[in-house]
Amino acid sequence: MTDETGEGRPRLRLVAGGRAGPGAATRDEAALLGAWLVGDDEAFGELVALHQPLVLALVRRYAASPDDARDLAQRTFLRAFESARRAISRGGAVGGAAAAVPFRRWLVRVAVNLAKNHRRDETRWTRSSEGLSALDTLRSKAAGADQRLEDEEASVRMRRAALRLPRRQREVLTLRIDADLPFAEIAAALGCTENAAKVSFHLAVKRLRAELGQPQGEEGA
Amino acid sequence: MTACHDVEPLLLDRAAGDLDADGAARLDAHLAACAACRAEAAALDRTLSLVRLPPPDAAEQAALSGLADSVRAARDAAARRRAWPVRFAAGLAVAAAAAAFLVAPAYTRRAPTLTPEEAARARAQAAAAAPAPRWAVPDPDELWDTAGALLSDEVASEAAAPVASTAVASATSAAPLAREKATAIAAADAWFDTDTTTKAR
Numbered sequence: 490m491t492d493e494t495g496e497g498r499p500r501l502r503l504v505a506g507g508r509a510g511p512g513a514a515t516r517d518e519a520a521l522l523g524a525w526l527v528g529d530d531e532a533f534g535e536l537v538a539l540h541q542p543l544v545l546a547l548v549r550r551y552a553a554s555p556d557d558a559r560d561l562a563q564r565t566f567l568r569a570f571e572s573a574r575r576a577i578s579r580g581g582a583v584g585g586a587a588a589a590v591p592f593r594r595w596l597v598r599v600a601v602n603l604a605k606n607h608r609r610d611e612t613r614w615t616r617s618s619e620g621l622s623a624l625d626t627l628r629s630k631a632a633g634a635d636q637r638l639e640d641e642e643a644s645v646r647m648r649r650a651a652l653r654l655p656r657r658q659r660e661v662l663t664l665r666i667d668a669d670l671p672f673a674e675i676a677a678a679l680g681c682t683e684n685a686a687k688v689s690f691h692l693a694v695k696r697l698r699a700e701l702g703q704p705q706g707e708e709g710a
Numbered sequence: 711m712t713a714c715h716d717v718e719p720l721l722l723d724r725a726a727g728d729l730d731a732d733g734a735a736r737l738d739a740h741l742a743a744c745a746a747c748r749a750e751a752a753a754l755d756r757t758l759s760l761v762r763l764p765p766p767d768a769a770e771q772a773a774l775s776g777l778a779d780s781v782r783a784a785r786d787a788a789a790r791r792r793a794w795p796v797r798f799a800a801g802l803a804v805a806a807a808a809a810a811f812l813v814a815p816a817y818t819r820r821a822p823t824l825t826p827e828e829a830a831r832a833r834a835q836a837a838a839a840a841p842a843p844r845w846a847v848p849d850p851d852e853l854w855d856t857a858g859a860l861l862s863d864e865v866a867s868e869a870a871a872p873v874a875s876t877a878v879a880s881a882t883s884a885a886p887l888a889r890e891k892a893t894a895i896a897a898a899d900a901w902f903d904t905d906t907t908t909k910a911r
Contacts, residue, residue: 530782533778533782533785534778534779534782537777537778537781538778541774541777541778545766545770545774549763549766549770550763555767555769555770555772555773556773558770558773558774559773559774559777559780562774562777563777563780563781563784566777566781567781567784567785567788570781570785571788614763640760643760644760644761646760647757647760647761648760648761648763650761651761662761665726665727666758666761666762667762667763672726672728687723687726687728690722690726691719691722691726694722694725694726694754694757694758695722697757697758697761698753698754698757700757701753701756701757701760
């Protein structure tokens with residue numbers, strides 16, 4: 490899979506996207522959580538910075554605007570920190586508990602749940618681009634402009650279809666293509682088997698493929 | 711899907727970015743020979759590329775700047791809300807102590823030095839608050855008559871018995887009165903009412 494969503498993201502994206510060695514990532518996270526627990530406010534900021542690209546990737550599909558995305562990201566962090574605080578205060582022993590807290594998985598789960606309840610009828614990715622089309626038509630009749638317009642409209646249609654997928658299919662699809670999470674991590678966050686996650690992804694892609702319709706000519710190349 | 715049936719899983723795995731080396735080799739060999747599956751692979755690629763979001767733009771990146779600070783601020787605000795009951799109780803205790811400290815001297819000083827109009831108002835309030843007296847001060851003449859009536863035993867016993875029972879009934883219907891108080895009043899009523907009954911006769 491080509492990683493076209495990777496450009497322009499902060500440098501920590503590799504860790505957040507799950508491509509780094511899991512050992513290294515969790516050690517960092519556990520160390521930061523341990524520091525946060527003993528009152529290190531720097532560690533809190535670092536934890537946010539570490540996971541910020543992941544959280545943004547998870548919530549932006551459901552956001553009506555960049556500010557809405559920020560709001561969703563903030564709520565995701567708050568709930569995940571609250572869960573961690575509770576789990577650790579229940580767990581007692583500070584050192585061991587910090588390592589046991591699956592903070593990143595909670596972030597994913599919280600983001601998925603927030604997205605589930607978030608208004609999805611009018612995101613910035615499913616808005617009809619009439620304004621844009623009018624502007625483009627006025628601006629130029631240059632070669633490629635029509636194709637771009639067509640793609641834009643098809644994108645809006647397909648993103649709407651993606652949000653209308655059955656819940657599990659939509660969750661797996663977006664965790665996979667928005668956050669590039671491995672299927673094992675998707676399964677852990679959603680509480681299903683890795684195979685079930687793959688099946689959900691296949692079903693989602695088949696549905697969306699049907700929504701696309703028959704390809705005309707060499708369009709797909 | 712218009713692809714060959716046994717190749718479909720490979721195409722979907724490829725779309726998911728989850729195709730192992732062995733599967734990739736088999737798929738490539740098939741795609742080289744099958745135009746329909748080539749078209750289907752391209753359609754799947756296009757499907758996912760249309761659904762995918764563009765990378766975060768400048769506005770999104772800017773909206774996230776300082777996220778750690780605002781999450782921290784929201785966290786602190788939540789912590790303050792959690793501490794609210796304890797703080798409220800402590801604040802209430804302090805406020806009560808302060809109020810007692812401020813108000814107590816005012817009471818001790820004010821009591822003996824009521825101005826005439828304050829005293830009048832207090833009396834008016836007391837009069838309004840106090841229930842109307844249940845019986846008037848007995849007239850000495852009536853007392854004398856009653857005493858005379860009581861002298862003859864048969865008249866007194868005849869008159870007192872029914873009257874006392876009605877007095878108790880009326881007293882118990884007066885809600886705020888305690889029961890023992892009611893019986894005491896009933897006894898007194900009976901004593902005074904004997905006079906009216908004797909008079910009525």
